[in-house]
Amino acid sequence: MKRTGLVVVVVQNLVWVLPLGFVIYLWEYTASMLFMLIISLLLASVIRPLVSLLEMVIAKRLISTIAVYAGLFLLVGYGLNKLWPIVYDEAVSIQTYFNMETFTELREKSEDLAIGFLPESMHDQTRDVFKGFDTRLNDIWGVVVTNIQSSLSHAGSLAMSVGSILISTLFIIVFSFFFVLEGHLYRKSFVAMIPNAYFEMTLHIMDKATASLGAYIRGQLLAASAIGILSITGLFILQAITPIQIPYTVLIGTVAGVGNLIPFVGPVMGMIPAIIVYLVTEQPDSVQFLHIVFIILTFASVQVLDNLFISPMIMSGSIGLHPMVIIIAVTIGGSIAGPVGMLFSVPILSMVIVIVTELRWGLRRYGHM
Numbered sequence: 061m062k063r064t065g066l067v068v069v070v071v072q073n074l075v076w077v078l079p080l081g082f083v084i085y086l087w088e089y090t091a092s093m094l095f096m097l098i099i100s101l102l103l104a105s106v107i108r109p110l111v112s113l114l115e116m117v118i119a120k121r122l123i124s125t126i127a128v129y130a131g132l133f134l135l136v137g138y139g140l141n142k143l144w145p146i147v148y149d150e151a152v153s154i155q156t157y158f159n160m161e162t163f164t165e166l167r168e169k170s171e172d173l174a175i176g177f178l179p180e181s182m183h184d185q186t187r188d189v190f191k192g193f194d195t196r197l198n199d200i201w202g203v204v205v206t207n208i209q210s211s212l213s214h215a216g217s218l219a220m221s222v223g224s225i226l227i228s229t230l231f232i233i234v235f236s237f238f239f240v241l242e243g244h245l246y247r248k249s250f251v252a253m254i255p256n257a258y259f260e261m262t263l264h265i266m267d268k269a270t271a272s273l274g275a276y277i278r279g280q281l282l283a284a285s286a287i288g289i290l291s292i293t294g295l296f297i298l299q300a301i302t303p304i305q306i307p308y309t310v311l312i313g314t315v316a317g318v319g320n321l322i323p324f325v326g327p328v329m330g331m332i333p334a335i336i337v338y339l340v341t342e343q344p345d346s347v348q349f350l351h352i353v354f355i356i357l358t359f360a361s362v363q364v365l366d367n368l369f370i371s372p373m374i375m376s377g378s379i380g381l382h383p384m385v386i387i388i389a390v391t392i393g394g395s396i397a398g399p400v401g402m403l404f405s406v407p408i409l410s411m412v413i414v415i416v417t418e419l420r421w422g423l424r425r426y427g428h429m
Contacts, residue, residue, distance in 0.1 A: 261422030288317020
């Protein structure tokens with residue numbers, strides 16, 4: 061009897077075991093599609109609550125899904141129509157500063173600021189330090205300039221020539237649409253393959269993990285938007301009340317917002333370019349160390365607002381992780397998969413923690429431990 065039950069379980073699970081084996085065997089060809097499916101699932105977890113709320117009003121899942129996607133298309137399209145031309149023009153214009161002359165000017169102004177800030181007894185040592193840095197920093201700056209110029213100069217042609225980007229985006233949108241529309245059917249099919257002894261526990265884990273992941277992603281997107289807006293606003297206010305002039309404010313704020321998708325990185329990614337742009341562009345007043353302090357304080361204020369108000373309000377529905385744990389996860393993710401690994405390390409860790417916690421709770425509750 062037990063043998064028959066085991067055979068039934070094996071046969072039932074062939075529905076997903078065989079496709080999984082096929083995907084692994086042909087990983088070189090299926091990896092990109094699997095990645096699109098994962099992104100689609102993440103996008104669906106963000107959109108699904110909006111569809112569910114609208115469905116409570118009009119009682120039609122299909123109409124609710126179409127309405128939400130149409131609204132998001134209009135909202136995103138309007139935002140891109142207003143923001144993209146500004147960001148693109150600033151990105152093209154800022155290329156003129158990525159050259160070796162800019163590095164020389166940056167080094168000279170940095171040396172002058174350091175000498176002006178430090179006591180006279182340290183001036184000679186400071187000059188020696190900057191001279192010692194010259195060769196090494198010159199090589200590093202050359203590599204950075206080459207990479208940035210290459211990326212910016214090819215950005216437009218790459219987007220035009222590589223149609224796969226648009227096709228991938230279309231696939232992700234279509235996949236996420238069906239995950240939102242028929243997700244309950246996919247879930248029902250999966251749960252039907254779970255043995256009865258683990259049925260209720262599996263449902264509980266899926267609900268908790270999905271809710272936690274969706275809350276985290278929604279929170280990160282909202283927090284990134286808030287950081288971008290606050291950074292742009294802060295820089296405009298700083299320029300209005302001081303002699304400081306920082307061109308490319310919208311581009312810098314956008315970089316800060318996008319960078320905030322990686323924990324603890326956003327304001328720093330905005331602050332460093334802002335300081336560099338301040339140093340290498342013409343200023344109505346002489347370059348002063350105090351002005352750099354003002355720029356640092358602007359982004360520090362954004363970080364404080366994020367830590368005290370934005371993140372606690374927005375991220376209250378997601379799983380809480382200690383900052384040290386987040387830093388370790390981001391570091392490991394970056395070493396494994398670069399920026400993509402840094403971006404997905406925290407949600408993956410959150411999912412693992414939720415699954416393990418709920419699995420232990422379920423096994424104890426239902427008498428399996």
